[in-house]
Amino acid sequence: MISGHYRVELSICGCLRLKLLETKLVELEAPAVLDKIRYFIMRALRNMRQWPLLCAASILTMAVALATVATFFLVVVNTEQLALRWTKEIQVIAYLQKAPDQQSLAGLTKKLKDIPEVETVQYVSQADAMKRFKKHLGEDASLLEGVNADLLPASFELGLQAQYRNQAGIASVIEQLENYLDVDDLRYGQQWLEKFNKFAQSLRFIGILLGGFLLFAALFIVSNTIKLTLYARRDELEIMALVGATMRFIQIPFMLEGAIQGVLGGVLSLAFLAISFVFILSPSLNSFWLTPTDFNLQFLSMNQQIIMVFSGVVLGVLGSLSSLRRFVRF
Amino acid sequence: MIQLYNVTKKYGGESAAVKDMTLQIGKGEFVYITGASGAGKTTLLRMLYAAERPTKGQILVDRKNISRIRSRQIPFLRRKVGVVFQDFKLLQSRTVFENVAFALEAQGKKRYEVSKKVYQALKEVGLEHRLQRKPLELSGGEQQRIAIARALVVDPLILLADEPSGNLDQEVTFEIMALFQQANARGTTVLLATHDHSLNQRFPRRVLTLDQGKLIGDQRPLQG
Numbered sequence: 001m002i003s004g005h006y007r008v009e010l011s012i013c014g015c016l017r018l019k020l021l022e023t024k025l026v027e028l029e030a031p032a033v034l035d036k037i038r039y040f041i042m043r044a045l046r047n048m049r050q051w052p053l054l055c056a057a058s059i060l061t062m063a064v065a066l067a068t069v070a071t072f073f074l075v076v077v078n079t080e081q082l083a084l085r086w087t088k089e090i091q092v093i094a095y096l097q098k099a100p101d102q103q104s105l106a107g108l109t110k111k112l113k114d115i116p117e118v119e120t121v122q123y124v125s126q127a128d129a130m131k132r133f134k135k136h137l138g139e140d141a142s143l144l145e146g147v148n149a150d151l152l153p154a155s156f157e158l159g160l161q162a163q164y165r166n167q168a169g170i171a172s173v174i175e176q177l178e179n180y181l182d183v184d185d186l187r188y189g190q191q192w193l194e195k196f197n198k199f200a201q202s203l204r205f206i207g208i209l210l211g212g213f214l215l216f217a218a219l220f221i222v223s224n225t226i227k228l229t230l231y232a233r234r235d236e237l238e239i240m241a242l243v244g245a246t247m248r249f250i251q252i253p254f255m256l257e258g259a260i261q262g263v264l265g266g267v268l269s270l271a272f273l274a275i276s277f278v279f280i281l282s283p284s285l286n287s288f289w290l291t292p293t294d295f296n297l298q299f300l301s302m303n304q305q306i307i308m309v310f311s312g313v314v315l316g317v318l319g320s321l322s323s324l325r326r327f328v329r330f
Numbered sequence: 331m332i333q334l335y336n337v338t339k340k341y342g343g344e345s346a347a348v349k350d351m352t353l354q355i356g357k358g359e360f361v362y363i364t365g366a367s368g369a370g371k372t373t374l375l376r377m378l379y380a381a382e383r384p385t386k387g388q389i390l391v392d393r394k395n396i397s398r399i400r401s402r403q404i405p406f407l408r409r410k411v412g413v414v415f416q417d418f419k420l421l422q423s424r425t426v427f428e429n430v431a432f433a434l435e436a437q438g439k440k441r442y443e444v445s446k447k448v449y450q451a452l453k454e455v456g457l458e459h460r461l462q463r464k465p466l467e468l469s470g471g472e473q474q475r476i477a478i479a480r481a482l483v484v485d486p487l488i489l490l491a492d493e494p495s496g497n498l499d500q501e502v503t504f505e506i507m508a509l510f511q512q513a514n515a516r517g518t519t520v521l522l523a524t525h526d527h528s529l530n531q532r533f534p535r536r537v538l539t540l541d542q543g544k545l546i547g548d549q550r551p552l553q554g
């Protein structure tokens with residue numbers, strides 16, 4: 001009917017009239033939408049002010065839950081980082097039967113370097129080996145006086161590329177080594193490597209398991225807290241439904257509230273995390289005897305921090321929505 | 331306005347709270363629903379605002395069949411039906427004004443419209459001077475008048491009242507009856523569930539009598 005009306009007016013008064021009608025319609029619509037948005041925001045803020053304790057409880061639970069999961073994440077990430085550092089120490093040491101002469105040394109070094117798994121090649125001459133040994137002995141170095149300088153064998157120390165610091169990589173390197181060198185003895189910490197691999201594997205496994213469990217527990221606690229806060233307001237929800245509010249109209253302020261609480265919870269959790277990082281995590285990891293002194297503990301990156309605040313929002317909104325369904329039944 | 335055809339409502343397995351009920355209520359009628367405790371008065375009213383769905387039979391409200399109403403349609407039914415309860419169901423944390431405004435806001439009415447209508451509705455129940463009070467600071471009769479203002483502020487087609495004066499003394503009850511009659515005079519269909527026979531004596535209207543879920547009486551006052 002309305003469109004018919006338009007057409008009649010258009011034919012009488014021309015385009016201009018239609019344009020006018022259109023702008024009028026838009027003007028009428030816009031404030032209504034703005035009005036609604038304002039209403040929802042105001043409602044959400046008022047709810048929070050009306051129930052400060054409930055609101056604080058939600059924010060705090062979310063913050064603690066997020067911080068716990070994130071702390072755990074940091075422990076795993078840093079331990080893994082630490083473990084990676086240790087693997088840097090993995091090297092294959094080939095003790096030579098006979099020290100190579102000056103001319104062949106350069107060629108040999110280059111050949112070794114061309115082994116795809118090898119990252120660094122360090123030649124330790126007999127004299128170097130002696131020097132190191134003396135240093136190691138410290139004050140007792142005088143014991144070595146008069147000992148022949150060629151007592152200790154020369155060796156090549158091969159550092160491996162990160163992705164080959166494992167048994168397969170080492171085996172392959174050794175196989176190729178034997179083509180080039182007259183090797184007297186090989187050292188590569190076989191047992192240590194096996195142990196380390198098992199450790200790294202179980203670390204990851206425990207990490208995923210515990211992290212998943214923590215995440216689940218956090219979700220459970222947060223959704224229950226929100227449920228509790230809604231339970232306290234079930235009259236309001238019931239009356240809203242009674243006076244003809246649609247599901248969406250009921251949901252939106254609570255979702256907004258959840259989102260606001262989520263942002264606050266996320267930011268607060270970052271603060272918690274920073275505190276636990278400075279006062280608990282880094283002293284305990286740093287006091288760990290295997291931690292190299294120059295090891296830099298990692299905090300969450302900027303992106304990860306944003307993700308954390310965002311998870312707070314998702315947590316708040318989903319928590320509110322899922323709990324609302326329990327209290328608003330049509 | 332309201333039609334029931336062979337409506338039965340069972341909760342759980344056992345006997346029915348409303349049994350094979352058929353009745354018609356016209357636009358603008360004022361009807362008492364009486365019967366002993368447990369007769370099914372509340373159940374009948376709850377089905378009319380779709381808080382319950384009938385187990386069997388058809389219910390029509392304003393020519394729409396609501397017996398199998400979809401959840402998302404329920405809000406629109408409730409905008410046509412105002413409900414008043416024995417326990418008022420007011421929000422204690424909000425002011426009188428906010429309680430009444432709530433009903434309009436829930437329907438997405440604009441702000442300037444809301445304040446004007448709320449003021450009018452409160453004036454009609456004689457509480458326009460209590461706007462900023464909280465419900466608990468008021469007497470039971472005043473609280474029920476706020477609840478009535480909230481039900482009427484949206485100009486409902488139908489007003490359902492479940493023992494609205496159950497907790498109130500006689501004088502206050504009569505005040506409230508006067509409000510229902512005003513609304514009725516403006517064309518709202520009123521259904522009032524009550525134990526109180528003195529109401530019908532004082533304000534004689536059509537009476538539906540229920541017993542164990544059955545409609546056993548339908549009397550109209552003699553036209554005089």
Ligand SMILES: Nc1ncnc2c1ncn2[C@@H]1O[C@H](COP(=O)(O)OP(=O)(O)OP(=O)(O)O)[C@@H](O)[C@H]1O
Pocket residue numbers: 341342346347365366367368369370371372373374
């Ligand atoms: N939610 C429910 N679940 C199970 N049974 C119910 C429920 N509500 C009511 N009933 C039963 O249905 C029957 C009718 O109850 P209803 O509340 O409709 O009676 P009533 O006439 O309103 O009683 P009263 O005068 O005491 O308010 C009763 O036997 C009651 O036990």
Ligand SMILES: [Mg+2]
Pocket residue numbers: 371372373492
């Ligand atoms: Mg009842």
